[in-house]
Amino acid sequence: MTERTDKTRATRRRFLAGAAGVAAAGVTAARADNAKSLAKNLPPNVADWSKSLGEGVGVRAYGTPSKFEKDVQRRTVGWLTATPESSVSFTPLHQLDGIITPNGLCFERHHGGIAEVDPNDYRLMLHGMVDKPLVFTLEDLKRLPRVNRVYFLECAANSGMEWRGAQLNGAQYTHGMVHCVQYTGVPLKLLLEQAGVKPNAKWLMVEGGDAAGMNRSLPLAKALDDCLIAYRMNGEMLRPEQGYPVRLVVPGWEGNLWIKWLRRIKVGDQPWYTREETSKYTDLLEDGKARQFTFVMDAKSVITSPSPQMPVHGKGFMVISGLAWSGRGKVSRVDVSLDGGRNWRTAKIDGPVFDKSCVRFYYEHEWTGEQLLLQSRAMDDSGYVQPSKDALRKIRGVNSIYHNNGIQTWAVKSDGEVENVEVG
Amino acid sequence: MTERTDKTRATRRRFLAGAAGVAAAGVTAARADNAKSLAKNLPPNVADWSKSLGEGVGVRAYGTPSKFEKDVQRRTVGWLTATPESSVSFTPLHQLDGIITPNGLCFERHHGGIAEVDPNDYRLMLHGMVDKPLVFTLEDLKRLPRVNRVYFLECAANSGMEWRGAQLNGAQYTHGMVHCVQYTGVPLKLLLEQAGVKPNAKWLMVEGGDAAGMNRSLPLAKALDDCLIAYRMNGEMLRPEQGYPVRLVVPGWEGNLWIKWLRRIKVGDQPWYTREETSKYTDLLEDGKARQFTFVMDAKSVITSPSPQMPVHGKGFMVISGLAWSGRGKVSRVDVSLDGGRNWRTAKIDGPVFDKSCVRFYYEHEWTGEQLLLQSRAMDDSGYVQPSKDALRKIRGVNSIYHNNGIQTWAVKSDGEVENVEVG
Numbered sequence: 001m002t003e004r005t006d007k008t009r010a011t012r013r014r015f016l017a018g019a020a021g022v023a024a025a026g027v028t029a030a031r032a033d034n035a036k037s038l039a040k041n042l043p044p045n046v047a048d049w050s051k052s053l054g055e056g057v058g059v060r061a062y063g064t065p066s067k068f069e070k071d072v073q074r075r076t077v078g079w080l081t082a083t084p085e086s087s088v089s090f091t092p093l094h095q096l097d098g099i100i101t102p103n104g105l106c107f108e109r110h111h112g113g114i115a116e117v118d119p120n121d122y123r124l125m126l127h128g129m130v131d132k133p134l135v136f137t138l139e140d141l142k143r144l145p146r147v148n149r150v151y152f153l154e155c156a157a158n159s160g161m162e163w164r165g166a167q168l169n170g171a172q173y174t175h176g177m178v179h180c181v182q183y184t185g186v187p188l189k190l191l192l193e194q195a196g197v198k199p200n201a202k203w204l205m206v207e208g209g210d211a212a213g214m215n216r217s218l219p220l221a222k223a224l225d226d227c228l229i230a231y232r233m234n235g236e237m238l239r240p241e242q243g244y245p246v247r248l249v250v251p252g253w254e255g256n257l258w259i260k261w262l263r264r265i266k267v268g269d270q271p272w273y274t275r276e277e278t279s280k281y282t283d284l285l286e287d288g289k290a291r292q293f294t295f296v297m298d299a300k301s302v303i304t305s306p307s308p309q310m311p312v313h314g315k316g317f318m319v320i321s322g323l324a325w326s327g328r329g330k331v332s333r334v335d336v337s338l339d340g341g342r343n344w345r346t347a348k349i350d351g352p353v354f355d356k357s358c359v360r361f362y363y364e365h366e367w368t369g370e371q372l373l374l375q376s377r378a379m380d381d382s383g384y385v386q387p388s389k390d391a392l393r394k395i396r397g398v399n400s401i402y403h404n405n406g407i408q409t410w411a412v413k414s415d416g417e418v419e420n421v422e423v424g
Numbered sequence: 425m426t427e428r429t430d431k432t433r434a435t436r437r438r439f440l441a442g443a444a445g446v447a448a449a450g451v452t453a454a455r456a457d458n459a460k461s462l463a464k465n466l467p468p469n470v471a472d473w474s475k476s477l478g479e480g481v482g483v484r485a486y487g488t489p490s491k492f493e494k495d496v497q498r499r500t501v502g503w504l505t506a507t508p509e510s511s512v513s514f515t516p517l518h519q520l521d522g523i524i525t526p527n528g529l530c531f532e533r534h535h536g537g538i539a540e541v542d543p544n545d546y547r548l549m550l551h552g553m554v555d556k557p558l559v560f561t562l563e564d565l566k567r568l569p570r571v572n573r574v575y576f577l578e579c580a581a582n583s584g585m586e587w588r589g590a591q592l593n594g595a596q597y598t599h600g601m602v603h604c605v606q607y608t609g610v611p612l613k614l615l616l617e618q619a620g621v622k623p624n625a626k627w628l629m630v631e632g633g634d635a636a637g638m639n640r641s642l643p644l645a646k647a648l649d650d651c652l653i654a655y656r657m658n659g660e661m662l663r664p665e666q667g668y669p670v671r672l673v674v675p676g677w678e679g680n681l682w683i684k685w686l687r688r689i690k691v692g693d694q695p696w697y698t699r700e701e702t703s704k705y706t707d708l709l710e711d712g713k714a715r716q717f718t719f720v721m722d723a724k725s726v727i728t729s730p731s732p733q734m735p736v737h738g739k740g741f742m743v744i745s746g747l748a749w750s751g752r753g754k755v756s757r758v759d760v761s762l763d764g765g766r767n768w769r770t771a772k773i774d775g776p777v778f779d780k781s782c783v784r785f786y787y788e789h790e791w792t793g794e795q796l797l798l799q800s801r802a803m804d805d806s807g808y809v810q811p812s813k814d815a816l817r818k819i820r821g822v823n824s825i826y827h828n829n830g831i832q833t834w835a836v837k838s839d840g841e842v843e844n845v846e847v848g
Contacts, residue, residue: 041545043559049685050633053537054664059513061497062489063528066668068543069661073485089483096659097608098572103526104487105660113477119492121465135467143742148522148775148784182775184521209474234658235520236529237493240478244490261473318567351572351606352776360572 065104071095074105075172080161086111086212088155090176093302093323094310099150099351099358101179103234108241109155109177111276112212115261119245124229128205128267131196138245141229144186149228149251150357152325154178154297156254156281159408160401162389166409166420171307174408174420175300178325180358183249185230188223188265197267205272206248209263216257216281217271218250222295226251229262252327252356253295254402256281286397297327299386300405301334301361301378312367312416320347320363326380330355333379336363340373340409340423341388347376372412373423389422489528495519498529499596504585510535510636512579514600517726517747518734523574523775523782525603527658532665533579533601535700536636539685543669548653552629552691555620562669565653568610573652573675574781576749578602578721580678580705583832584825586813590833590844595731598832598844599724602749604782607673609654612647612689621691629696630672633687640681640705641695642674646719650675653686676751676780677719678826680705710821721751723810724829725758725785725802736791736840744787746771750804751780757803758785764797764833764847765812771800796836797847813846 041047065072074089081087091107108114119138127133155177161167168174197220204223208214218227228249231238238244243260250257256276271277271293282290301324306312324331330353335344347361361376377386389406396403411421465471489496498513505511515531532538543562551557582601585591592598621644628647632638642651652673655662662668667684674681680700695701695717706714725748730736748755754777759768771785785800801810813830820827835845 041542043547043549047541047545047633047687049539049541050635050637050687053508053635054540059498059500059511059532060665061499063498063530063532063663063665065486065527065660066543066662066664067540068668072660074483074487075485076483084477087483097570097656098606098659100524100606100658102658102660103489104528106487108483108487115473116478116491117471117473118465119490121471123467125467139737143740145743145786145788146521146774150776182522182524209471211474211477213474232521234524234526235522236489236496236526238490239487240490241484241487244492263471263474313563316567319569350570352574352778354776362569364569 072105074107077168077173084113088177090172091179093171093176093178093304094307096304097321097360099180099323099360100234101181103181103236103239106179106181106233106239106242107155107177109255110210110212110241111214112210114241115208115210116240117209117245117261122245124246124262125264126191126195129198129201129269130267131198134191134195136191138231141186141231141246144190146184146186147228148182148184150180150182150352150354151249151251152178152180152356152358153255153258154300154325156256156294156297156402159404159406162406163393163398163400163404166422169420170309171302171304172309175302177255178323178358180325181233182235183228183230184232184235185228185249188227188229188248191229191265192223192267195267200269201267202269203271205266205268205274206257206259206262207264207266208243208259209261214259214276215272215274216259216276217274218257220267222250222253252297254281254297257295281402283396283402284399286399294403297325298403298405299326299328299331299378299380299384300324301376301386302408303336303374303376303410306374306412306418307410308418308420311418312412314416315367315369317364317366320365320374322361322376323358324361324376324378325356325358326378326384327356328380328382328384330381331359331378332381334359334361335377336361337375338365338372341375341407344377369414371414373421374410374412375407377407496529498531501592501597508537512601514596515603517595517600517602517728518731520728521745521784523604523747523784524658525605527605527660527663530603530605530657530663530666531579531601533679534634534636534665535638536634538665539632539634540664541633541669541685546669548670548686549688550615550619553622553625553693554691555622558615558619560615562655565610565655565670568614570608570610571652572606572608574604574606574776574778575673575675576602576604576780576782577679577682578724578749580680580718580721580826583828583830586830587817587822587824587828590846593844594733595726595728596733599726601679602747602782604749605657606659607652607654608656608659609652609673612651612653612672615653616647616691619691624693625691626693627695629690629692629698630681630683630686631688631690632667632683633685638683638700639696639698640683640700641698642681644691646674646677676721678705678721681719705826707820707826708823710823718827721749722827722829723750723752723755723802723804723808724748725800725810726832727760727798727800727834730798730836730842731834732842732844735842736836738840739791739793741788741790744789744798746785746800747782748785748800748802749780749782750802750808752804752806752808754779754805755783755802756805758783759801760785760787761799762789762796765799765831768801793838795838797845798834798836799831801831
């Protein structure tokens, strides 16, 4: 018998013992609760909800979460940017599992409000260095061949507040500018083929219809590779804050390029050097120079539970869970450390592993109340390994707010509370 | 060059010509619209939504669809069963794409209202022929190992009104009692292992906490194979009408077994013959005998667009699109017919193909206004081929309302309107 098998069996035994203990505790709790008023809903009594048809939850045209889940929500950080003009909300990663983010909880960042585009008046113009300029209505786009792909979308500024040290206390705030949904859209390549791109074209300018007129330069090669003109997320039409009715999907690249309310694509032979790729979304280095066009979001991961907003309630068997993603391909492995990076164990990746998508990882642990320094590190099929924050700082300094994919540390204290910390 | 390659290239040429025509029509429409008041939002004008920050769509804790998508909703059929006690709503399949159903649009069927379970008072009892009866709280379940799986869920009565002939005019009504989401849950096998199942146990009784006390008998072998004690769908907690906080997931088997608001699992050595598996959910045959325990949902498919609620707007290139699924494994192939089943072509399956999950299929067609009799037929990796309605009727008669997986026919008329018909 190998050591590995030995360990697996031992873990299994611990789990069965631990979980049975948990269940027994449940019974005890139920008995203790019998003294309280809510005991009427606990076994052996028949609960109130088994005696009525429920209130206000009859057949609904469009369903909403349970009233008991009101705490599961996108949140903002007031002092960061929370104004009607420019804001950002964060995905509650700590309250989710699996890899699909429900549409209502996908983080969103806007720079000039949320455009309310009438789909009947929507037009997408494709012009510049092409044989034949084209204008598409939404109905035109919907008649074209489309594909369905699950991709993560991460804002370049995700974890940006952590460059100078542990700051925000919660996975939602440190890593919540990421979400992962199934998009339906037309390959941008098809539209470019229809228009006929001139031989010396090399770049596109992609522009949004919001009040910010958000625009960026995109290499033609990427557009021809895997970009989508997307109009659906998780089956239904895009949400307003995600660019309804049409957004650009740029798999694996920084979210700022995924232009929402997409109204124009201009073909050219060089970058446009727009505001959003000069004064913003460049990486200011130690020497004062700014690195431009850091498109790819490198491999990254975060433990979502336990985390500061999701403490551990009591000792015993538990599952350490998190998300990993890479803009360079598929996540190939995720390691977890319990001691701040001194020892690493391979976590189990569960569920589908798609290209440039989130994966869900789990690591089982019998917690005896000892202090933990939890970390995770992602690897992808390009051979890239997620670096420590310090390794990143050595190369990049601490002036930037973008592209921080350093390893996150959560300290689990003996009372189960969790804090954002850094280890030396 | 093979015939297949020839055909692919020809299709490609037709698509590029057709789609460019569509785009040109868009430009024309835009110009014509300039005479109207809404012309102010069309190019070359700057649209209203580019000049403001939007109304009522600032950062929201939990997002909702665009106000322009109000028509995308679950619908009921009044004369069927639409009462507070017992009702069914239908997924708007014709308005969706890809394979993931957004949680707010998943069809739901209830038999005794929608239980409003307080998650703090939730208990799951596991007893009967076990070594150690157990009671789990929701927190207990959340601490256990879990898996993430995408599965379709189909009501046994889906398409049930079509046994005696084409009746309901819309894919939402004929096939909308199906949805497909990513579940997160604990393998039921783990709970059974903890309790210790007695050697001669063969069946489980699974019971819901709703006012109907919905209960069914489930073979132990299935429970040990792939059933889940699920508490999440598409990442977030289950919706109230889907069994919040816990439902049973029985992959590939009829929806009635997927007990919602799950409160009790009893282990025994024979079926319980509950109301819902005797007076209901049996297949009444021609000779008056009822076939019992038709658990598996056989391979099935439906074209969602075009369909009666999604007519064709004008001639030209279009994509015929639909969903296919099988309770016996993976969908291996979907064929499409344009002439009521005389000739079949293989459709393209796009996106992931999971076990016992929906797949999305597409078939491209240049429509010249000719009448079409659209059909689709699904095949799975067990070798099963979806039968015609008549083939089903020869064996099953027309007395049942359950397990109708016959091939659906849509007639596309020269004006683009679509109707539910049957072909001889």
